[in-house]
Amino acid sequence: EDKVVQSPLSLVVHEGDTVTLNCSYEVTNFRSLLWYKQEKKAPTFLFMLTSSGIEKKSGRLSSILDKKELFSILNITATQTGDSAIYLCAAGGTSYGKLTFGQGTILTVHP
Amino acid sequence: GAGVSQSPSNKVTEKGKDVELRCDPISGHTALYWYRQSLGQGLEFLIYFQGNSAPDKSGLPSDRFSAERTGGSVSTLTIQRTQQEDSAVYLCASSSRLDRDTYGYTFGSGTRLTVV
Numbered sequence: 363e364d365k366v367v368q369s370p371l372s373l374v375v376h377e378g379d380t381v382t383l384n385c386s387y388e389v390t391n392f393r394s395l396l397w398y399k400q401e402k403k404a405p406t407f408l409f410m411l412t413s414s415g416i417e418k419k420s421g422r423l424s425s426i427l428d429k430k431e432l433f434s435i436l437n438i439t440a441t442q443t444g445d446s447a448i449y450l451c452a453a454g455g456t457s458y459g460k461l462t463f464g465q466g467t468i469l470t471v472h473p
Numbered sequence: 474g475a476g477v478s479q480s481p482s483n484k485v486t487e488k489g490k491d492v493e494l495r496c497d498p499i500s501g502h503t504a505l506y507w508y509r510q511s512l513g514q515g516l517e518f519l520i521y522f523q524g525n526s527a528p529d530k531s532g533l534p535s536d537r538f539s540a541e542r543t544g545g546s547v548s549t550l551t552i553q554r555t556q557q558e559d560s561a562v563y564l565c566a567s568s569s570r571l572d573r574d575t576y577g578y579t580f581g582s583g584t585r586l587t588v589v
Contacts, residue, residue: 403582
């Protein structure tokens with residue numbers, strides 16, 4: 363059975379801190395790993411990673427995939443209160459696109 | 474439409490009643506997914522549609538749950554004889570083959586179901 367595990371489950375930091383969120387996966391015929399940000403209801407797309415060792419960046423957020431060790435990290439530098447959200451990691455295989463999600467990391471950034 | 478639309482956004486129902494949740498995917502998206510998110514949990518897969526057929530319904534938790542999709546577009550998730558443990562946010566997502574390989578899914582805002 364496909365499985366995705368995220369850590370930590372929750373994290374409280376102050377503005378300006380740097381955070382690292384972890385995601386490990388076991389997925390049959392792995393194809394891609396995705397990160398989503400969920401603030402209210404609809405998760406919004408952050409990154410899709412398919413190749414090992416290639417960092418993807420978007421502003422203060424970056425992510426990298428290690429296909430040998432089966433994990434990914436999401437880094438957020440100089441955190442802001444607007445970064446407070448649930449961060450979801452999901453992994454997909456080569457089939458029809460079904461994604462298996464982790465439990466999420468609840469990030470709270472205090473001013 | 475411009476995005477994935479779900480209705481209602483909130484639903485409160487009495488235990489034992491039936492409910493219908495609706496999802497209107499992005500126009501042209503052939504794949505449609507239903508997920509459930511209980512309080513403090515990640516997303517739990519329920520069912521996948523390709524066109525009007527459901528090749529994978531393995532996540533439906535019991536025979537009280539059913540879903541259909543018509544015209545390759547709108548989908549309805551029906552929960553019969555609701556129980557308190559059905560309380561959750563039900564999220565719908567859609568994708569085209571191209572989007573799936575680039576952005577994964579586009580999610581709707583979900584329906585928050587509360588069974589009292």
